[in-house]
């Protein structure tokens with residue numbers, strides 16, 4: 001039985017076409033710079049993102065961390081959203097491994113950090129008062145945010161503000177391709193305001209493993225050394241890079257389907273009285289399920305081959321392995337549950 005897994009877009013499995021591309025990949029030792037497939041992926045990513053260089057990583061967490069470390073030295077500070085992935089969901093790596101002080105700031109519901117808060121958080125630096133503070137070096141934003149695309153006008157303003165204060169700007173763009181597709185624009189346009197960005201290929205794009213860090217050549221050289229330090233030097237990683245090339249060539253435009261499926265999912269679940277659809281954007285749907293129903297509903301759909309997260313955070317995510325029929329099947333099962341539970 002096919003499992004319909006709506007817990008995350010990280011659960012996708014390589015398709016036969018992707019596996020064929022992986023098997024056929026020419027490989028070498030990438031720590032020696034010898035892997036032609038890794039080199040091709042990096043060149044191709046630099047080109048489509050409009051940046052000078054790109055570096056392949058095993059995960060977005062490591063890519064973000066190497067990026068932060070390449071911008072900030074020990075005792076420097078980065079400004080970041082209170083709920084941002086780099087601050088909240090990456091084990092505190094910037095502080096622990098990078099000796100970088102995070103300056104988290106409360107975000108608005110749309111993921112933006114108010115400009116006045118950013119301006120006020122930048123510490124003075126230099127002789128006199130400035131000796132007291134960590135050096136503020138970087139602003140980090142995240143796009144998409146809970147599936148929502150950050151308003152590009154905001155991104156441009158925030159980046160201009162950061163630059164006026166002497167800061168660089170990094171994007172945690174784990175799902176930046178979703179942002180580009182949803183905005184009918186290019187990934188280069190989404191990344192243009194940023195000095196650097198981290199991109200996940202192992203989420204909606206469907207590769208089993210892989211993330212890329214992009215930026216200028218000197219930045220990527222520093223990141224290369226940090227990747228080594230963080231244990232991210234890989235050998236015949238061309239086999240995995242081939243999956244990422246396949247994903248970039250075949251699975252970007254189809255993100256439209258995931259977004260449409262998420263809208264169908266939200267509309268279907270919205271018809272159920274016991275569920276409130278809080279938000280839907282790109283491939284993510286947030287729900288409010290009456291607490292008494294969350295766990296029983298999870299169990300009910302699980303017994304029918306469907307996986308959802310209802311208890312911790314009711315968030316459903318569509319992806320490559322979820323079709324329109326799967327969405328309809330899932331909505332029907334949830335309706336069945338509530339029809340039974342009402343009695």
Ligand SMILES: *Cc1c(COP(=O)(O)O)cnc(C)c1O
Nearest residue numbers: 059060061062085142172174200
């Ligand atoms: C998934 C994700 C990452 C990186 O996660 P990995 O699992 O390490 O690849 C970073 N930021 C955001 C917003 C993410 O969703």
